[in-house]
Amino acid sequence: MNYQELSHQINSKSSYLCVGLDTDINKIPQQLLKEKDPIFEFNKQIIDATIDYAVAYKPNIAFYEALGIKGWESLQKTIEYLPKDVFTIADAKRGDIGNTSKMYAKAFFEQMNFDSITVAPYMGSDSVEPFLEFEDKWVILLALTSNEGGKDFQFEELKSGETLYQKVLDVSQKWGTKENLMYVVGATRSKEFQEIRKSVPDHFLLVPGVGAQGGDLEELSKYGLNENGGLLVNSSRGIIYGSSDTNFADVAGAKAKAIQEEMKGYLERVC
Numbered sequence: 001m002n003y004q005e006l007s008h009q010i011n012s013k014s015s016y017l018c019v020g021l022d023t024d025i026n027k028i029p030q031q032l033l034k035e036k037d038p039i040f041e042f043n044k045q046i047i048d049a050t051i052d053y054a055v056a057y058k059p060n061i062a063f064y065e066a067l068g069i070k071g072w073e074s075l076q077k078t079i080e081y082l083p084k085d086v087f088t089i090a091d092a093k094r095g096d097i098g099n100t101s102k103m104y105a106k107a108f109f110e111q112m113n114f115d116s117i118t119v120a121p122y123m124g125s126d127s128v129e130p131f132l133e134f135e136d137k138w139v140i141l142l143a144l145t146s147n148e149g150g151k152d153f154q155f156e157e158l159k160s161g162e163t164l165y166q167k168v169l170d171v172s173q174k175w176g177t178k179e180n181l182m183y184v185v186g187a188t189r190s191k192e193f194q195e196i197r198k199s200v201p202d203h204f205l206l207v208p209g210v211g212a213q214g215g216d217l218e219e220l221s222k223y224g225l226n227e228n229g230g231l232l233v234n235s236s237r238g239i240i241y242g243s244s245d246t247n248f249a250d251v252a253g254a255k256a257k258a259i260q261e262e263m264k265g266y267l268e269r270v271c
């Protein structure tokens with residue numbers, strides 16, 4: 001999916017919601033365990049219930065890898081089940097020396113046909129560029145993460161006066177464009193949103209950390225939204241684990257709808 005198509009989806013659904021498919025076999029409703037593929041069955045019902053309110057889906061790959069071959073099969077089926085007009089994110093946080101990164105890119109872009117993958121910037125340009133060589137595919141580079149430990153390195157002030165995460169934003173803009181490069185900025189970092197938006201006015205930001213991690217949707221939307229949308233805000237546990245009963249999908253749908261309605265209001269302010 002390209003920049004214009006993503007922007008169009010945000011406009012037509014009045015939503016920049018990304019549903020996180022962090023599907024944990026120990027958390028899904030008991031009655032699904034009798035299914036042949038409980039993880040896929042759970043994802044399928046969550047997707048059906050939330051599809052009208054979401055523009056993107058983000059399976060966190062760890063939850064599938066943890067189950068071995070069966071997990072990879074559930075992931076593949078989930079990706080195949082998702083409609084082509086939603087944006088798909090492999091939250092895999094990859095990145096290695098160039099020839100290895102190329103193999104990661106082939107795995108997620110060619111084998112699994114994801115639109116995008118999260119990549120760690122720490123190994124630098126040659127670890128990121130192989131992902132950027134794929135047409136209409138995206139790198140989502142970790143810039144300022146939502147977790148407490150993100151402060152250990154990302155706020156480090158460099159000799160130049162800029163912080164490490166600012167340097168990631170500045171330098172990486174030479175590697176890709178707004179058409180193939182997005183950034184992860186945690187919803188818990190709402191104080192930094194205004195300044196980050198100035199550094200990357202046109203790039204999309206993937207924002208995890210609303211819901212279970214307590215990020216403020218209104219605050220981050222105020223500074224993060226731009227005229228193309230410019231944001232994909234992820235919620236995983238806050239949507240998919242609203243109920244552990246037979247009504248789990250309905251509850252997920254209602255939670256996604258509530259977020260979409262709130263987002264609609266924020267989008268109207270920038271249009």
Ligand SMILES: O=c1ccn([C@@H]2O[C@H](COP(=O)(O)O)[C@@H](O)[C@H]2O)c(=O)[nH]1
Binds near residue numbers: 091147213234236
């Ligand atoms: O900075 C980051 C980067 C990635 N994540 C991932 O997003 C989801 C958040 O899940 P919630 O249940 O909505 O908290 C999860 O897959 C994380 O691994 C992040 O939280 N922060």
